[in-house]
Amino acid sequence: MIYLKKLPEKEKSPEKCCPSVKEGNRYINPWPSAVPKAKKFNYNLWNKRMYDYFTSSIVAREKNQNLKVDLDLPTITKYYEDINYNNNIKIQVTWLGHSAFLVQINSFTLLFDPFLSRRASPINFIGPYRCRDRGFESFSELPPVDFIVLSHNHYDHLDKATIKEIFSVEKNKKTHIFCPLELKSWFLGLGIPENQVTECDWWDEYEITKLPESFDISNETQTQLNETLTSNNNTTTTTTTTTNNNNNKINIIAVPAQHFSGRTGLDYNTTLWVGWVIKNPETSCYFVGDTGYRAIPDNCTEEEREKYPYCPIFKTIGELYGPFDIATIPIGPVTPANRMSINHTSANDAVNIHIDCKSKHSIPMHWGTAENLSIDSIESGPAELHEELKKKNIPLEEFQEVFIGQVYKIEKHAS
């Protein structure tokens, strides 16, 4: 049983930590870094590229089928089974392709942005096609998913087929969803109970406690439970089924990102977009979500790029919640720069985010998984990332690509 407690606003600078901002009924990115920098836009070139994109994405493209996908299910399951008595791993993160990550921390299993079906599209024969396997047949092979955590509603992040598939498995009937503002109704439309969906604004923070199934939270005991949880953490474990109190609690914080939203063409920016921080007293993890860092024009030289403003939120997030043991950071798409740089990250941007948020180890995402997601090759990203790391004298091991299915673990004695 999951118990959620919304934490009061911390002492934060209102200038740095403002809630989301709307103009009319649409959310905006309130930073100069999101303002387009192109003086003029080449519509002919763009239209040709869009034509190529649509015609090439009409059928499933079965290439890249043999590239390595190596999901280590025994390692994932062992973490889940061992956590309450003999686990030396403080966090375990598995990339499932694109922006999907399985994060295991304390006794919790969280699934971020699970696009794990074949199409990121409202139409099943056109649009971005996931050409790489996910490494497992059914969600029954994975541990129960405690939380699905969504960054925004684009099809390559919020995938209806995957959400329905997760809830179709008996052990996931009580899975709880964290999503940005104004997305709750979408989940209720799928038949997911209202008390299993929590919408968050930027900087909302929840403390999550896992209680034994036998724990009775009736209306009469709610106030008492609140007091108990607030006054003495140790008393939350009231039965013998949960023995290690440190393992049954984490915090989750919705943080800003520089992006946009929409699924239908009519709902542009009517729902919010976020990144997520997951913390316990000894571990911190930052899922950056889909984001831009610095809008630049096409053909921008390195020197020119530095003159344009960058998004300040990553430094703020680093100051408030860093340093991070792990951050997952997108590395594309990038072409054309004057359009993509507003809401997506180049390798240069990704390395800047890695530095700004004080990440000790970062994993690149949003690459290598889906054909026709953009006009860039699905393999682009890592080579450019390596170059940027070299330029800034950052060891490659600090921010290195992983295989789909590769499990990244941090042991408890590691710094």
Ligand SMILES: [Zn+2]
């Ligand atoms: Zn997106």
